[in-house]
Amino acid sequence: MTTSEIRTGVIGLGYFGSFHARQHAANPKGRLVAVVDADRERAEAVAAQHGTTPLSDPRDLIGKVDAVSITVPTSLHHAVAAEFIDAGVHVLIEKPICDSPDAARDLIARAEARGVVLQIGHIERFSPVFGLLRDKVKTPLTVECTRIGPWKGRAIDVDVVLDLMIHDIDLVLALVGSEVIAVEAMGSPVLAPTNDFAQAQLRFANGAVAHLSASRIADRSERTVKVVEPGHYWVADLAARTVTSVARGHTVLAQEEIAVPPSDNLALEIDSFLDAVAGRGRAVVDGKAGLDALVVADMIIQRIAQTSRRGATVSIGDQH
Structure with missing residues (x-):
């Protein structure tokens, strides 16, 4: 063709x-x-x-x-x-x-x-900001993702986990490259019939931990990915289009901010x-990658529901 x-x-x-x-x-x-x-x-x-x-x-x-x-x-x-x-x-x-x-x-x-x-x-996989971060990060120990914004009244037919957090689930899976073995989560509906904010902690088989926060009822907008790895702390601001590196030097911390040119993702x-x-x-981002993110999102949504009812734990083995 x-x-x-x-x-x-x-x-x-x-x-x-x-x-x-x-x-x-x-x-x-x-x-x-x-x-x-x-x-x-x-x-x-x-x-x-x-x-x-x-x-x-x-x-x-x-x-x-x-x-x-x-x-x-x-x-x-x-x-x-x-x-x-x-x-x-x-x-x-x-x-x-x-x-x-x-x-x-x-x-x-x-x-x-x-x-x-x-x-x-x-x-977000096509964001040059994330691309730069992924090229730099080698061995993530912790990943912290924040994706929040003011109420817009759209996409309320789906949970904020599927609306917003799923972006960061996909990014975390791409960064860590390991299987999720445990999930903790909480969230609640506020203005919509489904959850408007959610927080989740993911534990991976390789020992890495990810913390994710998503809200569509926030008082400000933020889209950041922060990564800790041996000798480095990275902050990728997807909105401001910057990647900041804080590295351990011989005697002091060395900080560098890299500006990423504008792009249409x-x-x-x-x-x-x-x-x-x-x-x-x-x-x-093929079908398998989409499924992997959806499976984790589904676990988070179930964990939120179970936590609100009785604090039960999602059975990871049942999700695959």
Whole structure:
């Protein structure tokens, strides 16, 4: 397949979907042939912006596209993605991969059977800030992730663990490279019917520990990853685009701040997806990586529920 032959579509034109449409339209490696939304007016408006075709039914795309971004609500990920995968269409699904590990496993099996790319939209993996941190960190002992922001009233159909924390779960798994063996967590709904804030501690088989905090009702915004390893303390500020290193010197601590140039992480993500579709590489965040993050997120959500009821412990062995 040559790059000019990659016909693309975007299904779901909400907050993230409209950004996907813009990036697909701007990328010369593909051609955006249609956008889909149940709201016909929204589909027509986005289509008009990018000179493409508006559709209301995703199934009308089958046979017309080689690859799609799926940005519908999480509860619909499996149903929509399964149809396209079975039709031999490559799919990029916004995180999380699905609303349950079993549904995610089914999509992975379908993609393997059809030989199509299944990429998950964990966009922070494409942040040059995280890329720099991952290149620098060798042996993480502790990782502390904070992802908080003010109330926006969107994505309240899912828990804050699936809405926000799952980004950092994926980053931690990529940094530590070991199996989670124990989970402690707490959280609570405040304005939404699902948990609006959550805190979790993950213990890994290699001895590393991660602390994660997520909130969508905070009084400020923060997206940071802090790592302690022998001789080093790292602070990656994903919003400010800096990586700070504090290292042990001979007599004093040496501190250095590295500024990372601006980038459009979604543009990088979609560009990588199109490269994978064209056979120029593999999906950076494939179905297995999406499943791994979802399994840990599911453990955290269960632990929160069990803690609020009786303080019970999640059985790790039952989660895989």
